Amino acid sequence: MSKKTIPFKIKNIEQDYSLREEGIVLKDLETFLEISITKEFPTPGYDLEVKEIIEKDKGKFEIILSIIPPREGSILLQVITYKTILIEVxxxxxxxxxxxxxxxxDNF
Known part of the structure; x- marks a missing residue:
């Protein structure tokens, strides 16, 4: 089966300092699926982007993420940060x- 790219919409991006679990959470809304992706970072200043969603096989999907590190030489707090992206498909x-x-x- 050839890979199929799935269109999506970014609904929200949050940064939090309280303990969260990394991973993916799905929420089924009648006509849409909300996908929440949480990733842990060692400091604030990191950005997280969704590049694409690919259907690998029937019902199996891979979300391709891109992590953008803080600017080199930035002075940042050493505090664990959690970024959560909420997307809608x-x-x-x-x-x-x-x-x-x-x-x-794909880039880290």
Whole structure:
């Protein structure tokens, strides 16, 4: 099967300092699927982007993330930070469930 790119919309990006668990959480909304991705970083100043979502196989998807480190020479607090991206995908593009999502970081 050839890889199919799935369209998505970024709804929100949050930064938090309280303990969170890294990973992916799916929330089923009738016509949409909300996907929340949380990643831990050693300091503030990192950015997290979703480059694309690819259907690897029927019902199996990979979210390609890009991590942008802080500018070199930046003075930052040494405090663990959590970035969470909330994306929305129209279920029309996913087909019938169940769905499996994982992520891959392409530049870190």
């Amino acid at each position: 129209d279920r029309y593009h996913l087909g019938n469930g169940p769905y499996t999502f994982n992520y891959k970081i």
